[in-house]
Amino acid sequence: MFLGELEKQVLQYLWSSPGVDVKRVHGELSKQRDSSLNTVQSALERLFKKGLLSREKQGHAYLYRAEIARDDLIAKLIDSVASDFVSKGESSLVAAFSSVSTEMDEEQLDQLEQLIEIQRQQLKKGDSSAD
Amino acid sequence: MLINDVAIIMNLITIALLGFFVGALLLTIPWTFFGKLIGTYSIQSQKTLILTWVLGPWVLGLMTMLFFSALFEQTAIYKWVDNVVHWHHLYVFQFSSWHGVTVVLFALFSLGLIAIKGTQLYRQGNAINTLKHFSMAEDQSQGQQNVQIIDSDIPIAFTSGFFRPVCFVAKGMADNLSDKELDIVMGHELAHARNKDPLTKLLIAFLSAYYPKRLAQLLNTKYALLTEHIADQSTVLIHSAEDVAATLVKVVRLNNALPKNAPNTSLSFFGGNDISQRVQQLLTPTRKSMPVIVPIAFMTVMLCFTIVAVDATHHLVESVFTHS
Numbered sequence: 001m002f003l004g005e006l007e008k009q010v011l012q013y014l015w016s017s018p019g020v021d022v023k024r025v026h027g028e029l030s031k032q033r034d035s036s037l038n039t040v041q042s043a044l045e046r047l048f049k050k051g052l053l054s055r056e057k058q059g060h061a062y063l064y065r066a067e068i069a070r071d072d073l074i075a076k077l078i079d080s081v082a083s084d085f086v087s088k089g090e091s092s093l094v095a096a097f098s099s100v101s102t103e104m105d106e107e108q109l110d111q112l113e114q115l116i117e118i119q120r121q122q123l124k125k126g127d128s129s130a131d
Numbered sequence: 132m133l134i135n136d137v138a139i140i141m142n143l144i145t146i147a148l149l150g151f152f153v154g155a156l157l158l159t160i161p162w163t164f165f166g167k168l169i170g171t172y173s174i175q176s177q178k179t180l181i182l183t184w185v186l187g188p189w190v191l192g193l194m195t196m197l198f199f200s201a202l203f204e205q206t207a208i209y210k211w212v213d214n215v216v217h218w219h220h221l222y223v224f225q226f227s228s229w230h231g232v233t234v235v236l237f238a239l240f241s242l243g244l245i246a247i248k249g250t251q252l253y254r255q256g257n258a259i260n261t262l263k264h265f266s267m268a269e270d271q272s273q274g275q276q277n278v279q280i281i282d283s284d285i286p287i288a289f290t291s292g293f294f295r296p297v298c299f300v301a302k303g304m305a306d307n308l309s310d311k312e313l314d315i316v317m318g319h320e321l322a323h324a325r326n327k328d329p330l331t332k333l334l335i336a337f338l339s340a341y342y343p344k345r346l347a348q349l350l351n352t353k354y355a356l357l358t359e360h361i362a363d364q365s366t367v368l369i370h371s372a373e374d375v376a377a378t379l380v381k382v383v384r385l386n387n388a389l390p391k392n393a394p395n396t397s398l399s400f401f402g403g404n405d406i407s408q409r410v411q412q413l414l415t416p417t418r419k420s421m422p423v424i425v426p427i428a429f430m431t432v433m434l435c436f437t438i439v440a441v442d443a444t445h446h447l448v449e450s451v452f453t454h455s
Contacts, residue, residue, distance in 0.1 A: 081255060081258045081289075
């Protein structure tokens with residue numbers, strides 16, 4: 001998923017103010033950046049085509065609202081950061097603390113925990129016998 | 132047909148490529164027989180061995196090229212090399228010959244690779260910037276590294292970026308861990324950033340892209356797992372190995388607790404075995420060390436073989452083309 005700077009700002013604004021027309025979006029964003037009404041309109045159009053916005057006609061204007069929740073977009077972004085670069089089977093170029101593995105079931109995790117517990121107890125025994 | 136200095140350069144590139152292919156083939160033989168034994172060595176030794184395998188053919192190709200070049204012309208080495216092997220008509224190069232085809236194919240493959248990886252890198256960079264934009268944008272300094280908090284319930288922590296790696300930790304991870312566990316996770320991620328693991332993984336991915344796909348995947352996966360082991364090891368300096376292993380299992384459990392249709396379920400970097408391997412490595416680390424002289428001596432022997440094999444291959448192909 002590729003988002004330009006203006007698209008990010010538009011999306012951010014629509015999360016806090018849903019159901020607004022292009023003039024409202026332009027009015028708000030012109031406080032932060034120098035963009036023409038047409039540029040903002042194009043950004044809204046692109047976001048709509050990407051499926052990130054929905055719109056409904058009211059009078060002569062479209063009212064836009066974000067189609068994707070902020071949390072869902074962040075989840076999607078995390079996903080593309082992790083998987084964009086790599087083809088299947090290759091390791092990712094991000095270094096994550098743990099793999100989110102669907103292969104690892106509860107039973108296997110229980111076994112690993114048991115292994116860790118056994119090692120803890122052995123170390124405790126070793127310490128107490130040393131005392 | 133080129134008959135000038137450019138022809139010499141083109142011929143040297145052909146020699147380097149031939150050296151690369153012969154080197155890759157030669158290195159496959161010991162890999163087939165001894166590849167499985169790598170896991171019995173210490174993590175640092177494993178890293179040296181994997182790097183030898185990834186970089187080996189490139190180094191062998193370049194060294195072979197140097198030995199055939201005029202660089203050593205005044206030395207005894209050149210005389211020895213010249214007695215054993217030689218490249219006919221180094222100053223003549225024809226693009227329509229098999230030499231030319233080899234160089235052109237290599238150049239095209241490299242350009243394609245750069246274009247594909249470059250586009251993917253650009254897209255990934257954009258995703259990271261967007262993530263920074265929508266996350267809390269909190270520049271929390273831990274030591275000299277950047278740590279970015281992501282305002283999301285997903286329990287994830289990762290490091291990304293090539294020259295100035297940034298550690299990302301989602302609130303979903305921070306909120307579900309104790310202070311000690313979070314310290315372990317952050318220690319692990321900061322170690323990735325210090326070691327510039329995203330960059331080294333990129334280089335390994337790029338260099339191994341010239342190998343057969345299965346071998347490339349194997350080398351990339353093994354190298355990625357080693358970076359995890361090394362990052363785990365750095366946290367063991369402060370916390371007990373058992374605590375680090377337990378944190379790892381807890382994080383996997385947190386991930387498993389997510390609904391299966393959550394958008395991040397494809398965030399799978401390794402298979403399930405890798406978590407087991409990391410826990411095993413933490414609890415009973417492999418300590419068998421391999422002296423650095425072993426890979427160096429091995430590569431020297433391989434270089435001699437490659438130089439001779441490049442000459443033999445060259446003559447063989449030439450005779451096939453001449454007599455056919």
